[in-house]
Amino acid sequence: MPNDPAPRHPTLADVAAKAGVSASTASLAFSGSGPVSDATKERVLAAAAELGYAGPDPRARSLRRGRSGIVGVVLEERVRAAFLDPVKIRTLDGIADGIAPLGAGLLLLPDLGEGESTLTIESAPVDAVVLLWCGLRSSRSIEALQARGIPIVGIECEVGEGLPRITIDNHEATRRGAEYLRELGHRDVAVVALPFDTVRRRGAVSDEQVAAATNVVTLERLAGAREIYPDAPAVETAASSIEEGRIAGFTLLDVDPADRPTAIIAQSDLLAAGVIGAAEELGIDVPGELSVIGFDGIRVDGLQHDLTTLDQPSAAKGRAAGEAVVRLLAGEQPESVAFTSTLHIGDTTARLG
Amino acid sequence: MPNDPAPRHPTLADVAAKAGVSASTASLAFSGSGPVSDATKERVLAAAAELGYAGPDPRARSLRRGRSGIVGVVLEERVRAAFLDPVKIRTLDGIADGIAPLGAGLLLLPDLGEGESTLTIESAPVDAVVLLWCGLRSSRSIEALQARGIPIVGIECEVGEGLPRITIDNHEATRRGAEYLRELGHRDVAVVALPFDTVRRRGAVSDEQVAAATNVVTLERLAGAREIYPDAPAVETAASSIEEGRIAGFTLLDVDPADRPTAIIAQSDLLAAGVIGAAEELGIDVPGELSVIGFDGIRVDGLQHDLTTLDQPSAAKGRAAGEAVVRLLAGEQPESVAFTSTLHIGDTTARLG
DNA sequence: CTGAAAGCGCTTACAG
């Protein structure tokens, strides 16, 4: 038995034919952007209803119009990962808010495609793109987008000359946090760092690794800490998560007490929560024996402490990015925006000794 | 001074011309899906590089190929709202996981467009769609999608005959929770309900309103509670949030103590957390003077209690929906999936008196 | 108010 012929769906041409009008007129009847007599319009709509025509095909329309009504958001990794990180969620929330006037859809894309058929920034039908904490390989994608004339906004991401960037004071904020630890008398301070690279590793970080790193946020925050503590050792994590913080915490804390740092600067609140968890498991009192400082200012699920942290305006960052997209699409040239983080002093830091 | 002519971006035809080959050959050089000599391919790529051609236009490609590589997720309301609800986030996470084999992008769409130019389900270039807690007006959209032959999966949503649905046991689970309260000796029980409709209201709900309601989840959970407590009054909220729960809590609790319920069945954990907050503000002890039960099994930020709740597998629901999408796109006919919730007994419920 | 024509940029049989 032969296969059924693929059920072809009616097109505007079919509707036009059925209604006895030209395709142009039928088009006008649907878009409402031209003068069509009520009678004709009615005839077209009736024909459409009869044929089960559901309106213009979005693909054809976007090709013809040159716009898809979609704003892409490029995530560092798998789309899934974004839903596990409260900072990203807040930022996405802000972006959605910022682009609201556009009535556009939000398309979540991974930074790199894995298979042949994977939808990537380069192959996605987007009108504009927001890059979120972009990694190394984004630079190629950025070139491709620019070649195609697609507006780009970067959040914590070097998008290049003349493109708006939304940033926070990673270096200065961390420096301020470190300074606070110094004021509390701490001398032995270690850093639990975000990933340095697209390649995910764990463990102590050498100077060579730092020199070769590409994750700007990680580097800026590390540099801020080392402005106060030039010799602070750093442990790399594979992601911003409580579990990764816990692993790094054990690396730093499950040693001879004499070799233990008295304070840890974690580059995210999730990492800080993990460090605190590790300390608790090892019977190390926070903040009595160990001070911990985070970054982000989110509330971490299940954490019984009021974390000392650098509170950053995640939603505002996203909103600013969304607004920049709106302006770019309107042909304007929005400025870059630099936000400031605030040191929130909680109960996870204490004076030494 | 006249405007600059809009800078036209190079097309495949330009590249082909420059390379001295036909458009078909140039296309093959990019897609790699046909036999092209290495020399020719190189020439094409060189021409592309010189012209700054970044590869085939996604819009044209998707029109021609008939697929966009995008899966749409339709949210009840504004896209923003989804990022505020942990249950939705988890479900989205599951969907992203489920469709991973597709390499598709995830497009977030509001249930209803507001402006003329708004991207809606009907005007979005999607290959398949997941409807999340769809409301009343989804039915029109569903017809439109079906007319266009786009596969649909519903999560807690009546998508119609033959289409796969992912559900949980809303009625039975709530009934079980109510039964537990009855076992604890409670007689005066009230329900704090999710919205009954697209139109958002607050306050006591009449039988007429129940009869006219369209939100199936709300109705099923209410019916489950009333199977045990047929006369349980219900208060409607405008959304699933702590603040809405707090408002409803005051409605029920800020009255003559003799008229107060001894237990409240909240239809979500966020609502339950709000109710508990209201009780605390009113000096009513939970669970001493008031038992509260939620629904979802999420951890609520800042809630100091271990909430008694009906734990539902949100991520698994999303994953099942994603997997159903994959099967539909492969031409298979996936089954509907019904999940079961578990009664988690925490410390917000206690024996009466 | 309506229609004929061109074209958005690509891909895919089909010949050669």
Added chain:
DNA sequence: CTGAAAGCGCTTACAG
């Protein structure tokens, strides 16, 4: 291995 042709489904000037 390469090219000429048709066409995906629509919209938009341009005439009438």
